[in-house]
Amino acid sequence: MITIKEMAEMLGISTTTVSNVINGKTSEVSQKTAEKVQKLLDEYDYVPNMNAKNLAQNHSRLIGIVLKRRKDKYENIFTDPFHGELLGALESAIREQGYYMMIYISEDIEEIVRNIVGWNTEGLILIGMLHDDYLKIRSKYKKPAVLIDSYTPKNIARYVNIGLDDEEGGYLMTKYLLDCGHRKIAFLADNMEGVDYIRYTGHQRALQEYGLDIDLDNLIVIRPSKYERQGSMEEIYAVAHKFTAFMCCSDYYAVTLMKYLKAKGIRFPEDLSITGFDDNLYAQLACPSLTTIHQDIFQRGTIAAEYLFKMIDGWNPKTTNLSLPVRLVVRDSVKLLNPPEDDSSDDSSAL
Amino acid sequence: MITIKEMAEMLGISTTTVSNVINGKTSEVSQKTAEKVQKLLDEYDYVPNMNAKNLAQNHSRLIGIVLKRRKDKYENIFTDPFHGELLGALESAIREQGYYMMIYISEDIEEIVRNIVGWNTEGLILIGMLHDDYLKIRSKYKKPAVLIDSYTPKNIARYVNIGLDDEEGGYLMTKYLLDCGHRKIAFLADNMEGVDYIRYTGHQRALQEYGLDIDLDNLIVIRPSKYERQGSMEEIYAVAHKFTAFMCCSDYYAVTLMKYLKAKGIRFPEDLSITGFDDNLYAQLACPSLTTIHQDIFQRGTIAAEYLFKMIDGWNPKTTNLSLPVRLVVRDSVKLLNPPEDDSSDDSSAL
DNA sequence: TTGAAAGCGCTAACAC
């Protein structure tokens, strides 16, 4: 690794001059010296030392992606295609801007914060963050940050959230199930704080529109760690006979659950209808293919990055809570119990 | 962000002392000063500046994951569950060691090399790398590196590859198809340089064992970019009637292809048998569920990280080419054409 | 157009 200083010495010129031609400040340096320097640069494959550069300029060109590992959740968070797709979108957007991506995952939010500020991270994308964690990060980290899939119910901090119309998603799906004649619908969530809760409010709205009561027994909260998932599944199996439809908060859960219950002898959709949320490849591949709510994840990542870079450029947005559109995708996992009451406006079609 | 210098001034002591207590060198500093310093540390939430630290110590605590984006391949590489799972395994192994993970993706290997050396990356995990690219990296980067899924046919450079017994995988699957009575088997790969080629040699071995000729028309190379995939699929559809079985080099391709061909009216496995490779969640969810070759991806990531950290610790391995075991997983995507010739030893069972 | 010099925040050799 050759350094600026070494090259300056070889050429008998100053480091300033070398630095100037490296950084393309052509007006500061004569044609002739520029060429001499450029020649050395090429010859020795000079690569600037990022640490030195960052230290001198007090920046880092680092964008942090923070994912809080919930110990009750994924053992491997990248396994979920939602995160995979999102990451891909973010990665390319970040690299396009000449920035670098660093991923921070931990159960311990303090550790995450330490790493973020230690690396002098210039911007943050916070995924699936709960309100308290957001505040913790915000109290130590003042640079731009964009949320994805985070609900911050209290109106304390300024924030930008690239969200989804989750309420509408919950509503659309519930309405569809009701239209299909289902009345005993279980709602399966994996927490009641984040997006799942909002989807649940949409669920409630549809029920109310139908003049139906909200029965809390119909709300099933999955405990999704590998070990506990098994336990959850057994519990769910035990009550499955009480319902005609399972409405799940993600394709992943729907598909996993379906696999488990199939092995127990339950047939889909003959014995039980099931729906997902996200519309990823799983939904298309499952048997039966899954009726679900579609969202465009790649777009979300792209938009989040766009906002972040505008903020890094100095733009100061007011609190914004984007609700990207969702749509119902009807496939084969819901059984028609009664003809729909009305000729409902579901013109959605299988992808 | 408070600095060591500032704290030293506040306490009227030297930066060395502060640095010593930060780094737990308790023997170098008196109980009393240590406490004073610790108090300030806590009070101001001191976090060391990584760039400064790295510069001073000439290290980085960075492990680079390099993925060469092939412009003819994935538009979003993380979408493939293989990469997702691998990344998850690597991430946790890396963080456990107190290192940080940086992902380098590009079509341009020169750019990747620049970033790697610019960040002073201390170790590399190279995924699915071709031989030439490996040499290019190696010519500029001398620190530890571990390959995953890379075949370096020429015996030039020392290397460590955490591979799979791909030959055996190709063999097992082909033998199984032959045992099931298939004679017109298409082999679908997406390149003929890396692991797919080795799998193909296993395929050939099985054919030879059966005294069958190798017909190059049976080798179909998929061009997998989004746009071209469609084209490839049409071509494949056009020749599908010539075969009784499609042997694919990944579950992903198998499942995608199956979806396309189903839409064209082909029934699986009645009209056409199909097999995968990897045994990820797709294989289990597909309809029919996929007969495939199982590999343990998480284990691979863990082992790769283990090797890398041992090398960083100074261990100097000789060239090693691990072949992690594979096994056949029989599910429902292969039709039995004739009774097997012998009572073959497939005691593999659906997962 | 060029260069000297200070500084980014931290570490480490060495002297006290």
Place this chain on the structure above:
DNA sequence: GTGTTAGCGCTTTCAA
């Protein structure tokens, strides 16, 4: 035990 000092590789004022 503690402090002085130089230095990691680069940028950046400011003066020449």
